[in-house]
Amino acid sequence: MTFGGSPTRFEPSRASRGLALVAPGRAYSPSNPLLDFTRVALLQHGFTVQQLWWDTTARGDAEDPEPWVRRHVAAAHAAEDADHVLVVGKSLGTRAASYAAERGLDAIWLTPLLVDPAVAEAIAANPGRQLLVGGLADELWDRAVARELADAGCRLLEVTDADHAMATPDAVRTAEIHLEVARAVEAFLAGLPGRPAA
Template structure:
């Protein structure tokens, strides 16, 4: 069986940005295929009423006819609703753990999910993340973009930590023995 993944961007973080690009590369390195979602129309902060954001995001998730891995960043983590409904594994990068529909969906999820966030991200709650999943990577001092203050090399190292966590999650949890 060929592995597949659907990549869902953030509000201002496209599907080809580093965190999502390397997560998708990890899928492809394991022989999988990746489908990148681009918001249509492009996401404009404040243009969608807060109560409608989850339905706007989930409406843009391609039909699930296999058992793909969902990979989402920030805004894309509203697709946790789809993961919960279809029992899909997921990688949630900087999930919106302060947004009720996202948290509710993560609580309902039965498939494994990797949650990745930083302690300087106002949308992250490390205790809640560890309550929601045994698969958590928390980076001390990282913001919503997973950047650390100071030299960019430190933030590049964070990217390496995230990719390593994604690869381990794929190899040990989602597709063991792929």
């Protein structure tokens, strides 16, 4: 799937407390529900939001996805000047975990690719605050790895019947799951230091 063009930026209604870099999935754009609800929560909590929109067909099969994602995230980060930077990644975007770990950046990982040891090890190595969100019906989610990361200090939302889109075949249940995710994101952001005055 092809996503169009340049990054999209959103400013909070008050002074910004930091920058959130949003790295989407391969076929899950920033306008899809999980990332859009997260954008709203970030703005509500005073973050400037920089969404990355990418054309994954431009990567080609020969290029390793991790350096490709890192390159996009690094370019967006370099273009900004912010004291507090938070990374939000969905699926393919969670391959930015090594970039976040090297810099100790706080992160929200939506359906991280925990079956890939490189992603799991990068999350484990990150000294920043992290939220992991996944479902047991997602074949790219590893429950044992998620529990180890939670024991090491990551916050965790694990939904029994959710797939890789944090969805089910039932529309109402999917909406309920998305509400659970929004509440987890809200609680995570509320717990970060430096929360601005309302």
